[in-house]
Amino acid sequence: MLLKEIKEIYHRELDEIYPKEEVDSMFYLMIEHFLGLERFILAIDPEIVITKDEEQYMFEGLSKLKKEQPIQYVLGETTFMDLKILVNESVLIPRPETEELVNWVLEDIEELDDKLMVIDIGTGSGCIAISLAKFKPNLKVTAIDISRSALEVAKKNAFINEVDVEFREVDILKAGSIGKNYDIIISNPPYIREMERDKMRNNVLQNEPYSALFVSDEDPLLFYRTIAKLARDGLKENGVLYLEINQYLGEDVKMLLRDFNFSEIELRKDIFGNDRMIRAKLVSIN
């Protein structure tokens, strides 16, 4: 079959669900990933023919995209901080906002060569832990998650990115401690309230793990309170806590951190102009 015919079929089947440019972009990602063809191939060779096996990959991918599976799950990978990160339905697809949180930490420790101890709480695909370890090899990074299947993906990601991260299965809502003497604690915990579900796209709601995303409307700060408590015991004096947050709850998280004796609390916006991350220091330990 001609590759250009497959492209026409993609548009015929998907243009009702996604904008045309997004369909183009998905088609090119599919041919790059599954067929090893450059995106400009149709401009160079408009009559290029693909094999039956190649057709099958393209049609299998098409049927997943029709069911609104995110392209990252269809490809089985994404990019985070320019690193290849494998993903499947057990892990949240890493978001660009989270890259900004990682960059904040990297900026803060740029000049430091000490062997700092870091823990990433709710690591998912491992994207935060792995990128910190990759870009700052002097860090000793631990990463924890409640989900065993997420940790399996995270371990593979550490392996393919050639970094050493210690992974542990921990339910922070039940754990009394996450260990001591950390210089940095970082987390992007579940923070979307049930009431925000109807603002979200179908492909997120139907595919990404519920437990990675949602908290109850009654207690949306559950994870922040738990992390603040664990961080108060787990951080060294002058240790720093970095959190990704729900854009509507920035002031509430700040207040909560103050109650837990954190100081120098700074709220930052993401590239979209939403309150998205907080840094706080533990100055005095009670």
Ligand SMILES: C[S@@+](CC[C@H](N)C(=O)[O-])C[C@H]1O[C@@H](n2cnc3c(N)ncnc32)[C@H](O)[C@@H]1O
């Ligand atoms: C928003 S996702 C963040 C994933 C990844 N760190 C990222 O930024 O893409 C939250 C993660 O917290 C984990 N999680 C949820 N409840 C947890 C708990 N009680 N203890 C530990 N981890 C938990 C989920 O499995 C999920 O991987």
